[in-house]
Amino acid sequence: QNTAQGPIAIPEEDMGDYVREVLDLIEFCNGDPRETAWGGIRASLGHPRPFDLEYLGIGNEDQIDGAFRARFRAIYDAVRARYPDVTVVGTVGPAPSGPDYDNGWNSP
Numbered sequence: 001q002n003t004a005q006g007p008i009a010i011p012e013e014d015m016g017d018y019v020r021e022v023l024d025l026i027e028f029c030n031g032d033p034r035e036t037a038w039g040g041i042r043a044s045l046g047h048p049r050p051f052d053l054e055y056l057g058i059g060n061e062d063q064i065d066g067a068f069r070a071r072f073r074a075i076y077d078a079v080r081a082r083y084p085d086v087t088v089v090g091t092v093g094p095a096p097s098g099p100d101y102d103n104g105w106n107s108p
Helices: 012-030 037-044 066-082 099-106
Strands: 055-057 087-089
Touching (some): 012 037, 012 055, 012 066, 066 087
Parallel strands (some): 055 087
């Protein structure tokens, strides 16, 4: 993540929590309220029908470096494994051109 002090990556040991939060978010959006915990919470908040989330964006103006790629891949792989119909979209950095932009478009 870009900060005033430069890019600071989420610590690797915290990534499991981030991945779980992303998967929980998708379950909240799309889960059957009778069969999933987060779908049930959504229904209890007054929205029983799924939101039919189709796209998930990961990152926002990040520096596209090795740390970002590894963390993106962890989230991407988990989402694709559990929710293959959700399209995962990445970021291309904070500027409309330059190395982060180019690396963002060229990264898997």
